[in-house]
Amino acid sequence: GAVVSQHPSRVICKSGTSVKIECRSLDFQATTMFWYRQFPKQSLMLMATSNEGSKATYEQGVEKDKFLINHASLTLSTLTVTSAHPEDSSFYICSAGAFYEQYFGPGTRLTVT
Amino acid sequence: TQLLEQSPQFLSIQEGENLTVYCNSSSVFSSLQWYRQEPGEGPVLLVTVVTGGEVKKLKRLTFQFGDARKDSSLHITAAQPGDTGLYLCAGASDFGNEKLTFGTGTRLTIIP
Numbered sequence: 001g002a003v004v005s006q007h008p009s010r011v012i013c014k015s016g017t018s019v020k021i022e023c024r025s026l027d028f029q030a031t032t033m034f035w036y037r038q039f040p041k042q043s044l045m046l047m048a049t050s051n052e053g054s055k056a057t058y059e060q061g062v063e064k065d066k067f068l069i070n071h072a073s074l075t076l077s078t079l080t081v082t083s084a085h086p087e088d089s090s091f092y093i094c095s096a097g098a099f100y101e102q103y104f105g106p107g108t109r110l111t112v113t
Numbered sequence: 114t115q116l117l118e119q120s121p122q123f124l125s126i127q128e129g130e131n132l133t134v135y136c137n138s139s140s141v142f143s144s145l146q147w148y149r150q151e152p153g154e155g156p157v158l159l160v161t162v163v164t165g166g167e168v169k170k171l172k173r174l175t176f177q178f179g180d181a182r183k184d185s186s187l188h189i190t191a192a193q194p195g196d197t198g199l200y201l202c203a204g205a206s207d208f209g210n211e212k213l214t215f216g217t218g219t220r221l222t223i224i225p
Contacts, residue, residue, distance in 0.1 A: 004155075032211055043201060043218040044156070093155050097211030101146065102203075104155035 002028050004096050006105035013084055014113055021079045021108045023050075023094030029074035030096035035067070038091045038107075050077040084112045116140070117202055117216035125222040129191055134200055134219045136185045142204030145178055145185045146213070150199040192223045 003026040013019050023033055031052045036044040048069050049057040056069035066088075068080040081088055089112045095102040117138045126132055136145070144163040148156035160169050162178035162185065169176045173196075175188040185202055202216040 006155075034212070041220065044215045046212070046215070049212060091153075095155075101158060101161055102211060102213055103158065104148075106155045107153065109153070 002096070002103040004094065004103050004105040006094055006108050008108060009106060010109045010111075012111045012113060015085055016083055018080055018082045019084055019110060021081075021092055021094075021110075023077045023079070023096070023105055025075045025096040025103075028096070031074060032097050033071060033077040034095045034097070034102065035069060035077070035079050036093045036095070038093060040091075044093065047079075081110065084110070086112045088112050117204055117214055119200075119202060119216040119219045121219060122217065123220050123222075125224060126192060127224050128193060132189050132192060132221070134187045134189075134221070136187075136202035136216050138183050138204065140204070140206070141182050142214075143182070143207055145182070145202060145204045147176055147185070147187055148201045148203065150201060156201055189221075192221075194223045194225050197221060197223050 005024045005026055007022045011019055033050040035047045037047050038044050046059050047062045050069045050071040052071045052074055058064045066082055071077040089110055091107050091109055093104055093107045095104045117136055120135045144161055146161045147159045149159055150156040160171055160176045162176055165180045165182045167178045173190045177186045189196055200219045200221055203213040205213055
């Protein structure tokens with residue numbers, strides 16, 4: 001099946017710094033990738049749709065200037081959390097689609113101290 | 114806004130018992146996926162259903178898509194501890210549109 005990787009798997013950063021998370025589709029090309037956020041014991045919340053070669057589409061309530069998304073190639077999308085604060089601590093998951101199915105990365109646990 | 118409600122939200126049963134998880138919406142979906150997620154990991158795709166009334170079986174798991182493509186169910190026979198996890202349904206509104214709406218989730222615990 002399709003494989004999606006994320007890096008790093010865990011990151012701890014200080015308040016005010018920026019953190020970049022990478023999402024790669026390893027064995028297929030994805031013109032569209034998705035970024036989700038998941039709070040403990042809750043379902044996934046879609047943050048934005050990452051489009052290769054164009055601007056990302058953000059869901060309502062998600063600050064585009066805080067969560068910067070870049071989809072530079074057909075296999076790589078990055079999410080940068082800028083000026084991170086403790087409330088940004090969460091589990092961030094990306095996915096890449098093949099028609100109407102999506103394959104998820106293993107997630108990145110971000111802790112902001 | 115499309116919403117997918119799952120029930121029950123939590124379920125804890127003994128090994129060997131059967132169970133059903135429901136995923137309901139007032140919206141029509143072109144396809145619906147079921148995922149299982151374990152703590153600290155990403156969701157893993159279990160099945161995709163696309164035709165109203167479709168039934169798919171995956172070993173002890175049976176998935177059904179409602180005739181009107183607004184709801185789905187997951188039935189597990191003879192549950193095992195390895196079935197423990199968070200089960201998520203997710204619907205796509207249009208064919209070719211990969212954007213998914215996720216259900217509220219069902220946390221299943223199988224007691225040995």
